[in-house]
Amino acid sequence: xNPDELRALIRLVEESDIDELEIGRWGRTVRIVxxxxxxxxxxxxxxxxxxxxxxxxxxxxxxxESTGQVxxxxxxxxxxxxxxxxVGTFYRAPAPEAPPFVEIGxxxxxxxxxxxxxxxxxxxxxxxxxxxxxxxxLADNTAPVEYGQPLFEIExx
Numbered sequence: 001x002n003p004d005e006l007r008a009l010i011r012l013v014e015e016s017d018i019d020e021l022e023i024g025r026w027g028r029t030v031r032i033v034x035x036x037x038x039x040x041x042x043x044x045x046x047x048x049x050x051x052x053x054x055x056x057x058x059x060x061x062x063x064x065e066s067t068g069q070v071x072x073x074x075x076x077x078x079x080x081x082x083x084x085x086x087v088g089t090f091y092r093a094p095a096p097e098a099p100p101f102v103e104i105g106x107x108x109x110x111x112x113x114x115x116x117x118x119x120x121x122x123x124x125x126x127x128x129x130x131x132x133x134x135x136x137x138l139a140d141n142t143a144p145v146e147y148g149q150p151l152f153e154i155e156x157x
Contacts, residue, residue, distance in 0.1 A: 005147045006030065082152040088119035090139040090151065102152075108136045114152055117145065120142075132156035 013021050013032045022031040084090075092100040092115055101113050108114065108128045117124045136153035139145055 047096070078156045079134065079135065080154045080156055081150045082114060082126070082128070082154060084117060084139075084145045084147060084149045084151055085126070086109050086117060086119050087147050088117040088145060090141065090145045091116040091118060091123075092137070092141045102134050102137075104134055104137060108132060108134060108154060113116070115139075126151070128154065130154055132157050 009021060009023070009030065010032055013019075013034050019034045020032070021148040022029060024030075088101060092102075094101070094116065101115055109131050110128055112128045113125045114128055114134075115126050117126055134152060135155045138150045138152060145151065
């Protein structure tokens with residue numbers, strides 16, 4: 001899909017009442033999700049596009065299509081996407097002044113706390129299901145998240 005087609009699709013989502021659009025062509029998937037401003041404060045979210053690996057980008061101009069091919073001689077890394085098990089508010093740290101549970105590049109193990117999801121004033125720790133290295137944090141601190149929304153990408157081998 002060329003950049004002009006992608007921009008047209010993003011414009012379509014922004015100007016319509018639909019919140020999400022997913023299109024698959026030639027083995028690649030493009031998913032565009034409209035995010036509403038955060039009513040709880042924090043940075044306002046903008047529409048993002050998910051291409052191939054289901055990783056959001058910050059700007060349509062930054063969208064790059066991934067072929068999924070790995071260079072010869074290198075072991076293929078597996079990527080585990082941690083999804084939100086509930087609707088709630090995403091917190092990267094146990095308290096506003098505390099350091100985040102994990103940062104990009106941190107090694108995590110099974111059972112390690114990745115974040116807190118607040119739902120109806122209950123704080124739920126979300127724990128890693130795999131051992132690996134945090135490659136992406138896909139939600140903003142204090143942002144509302146949906147059931148099934150990708151939150152982290154962890155590289156396993």
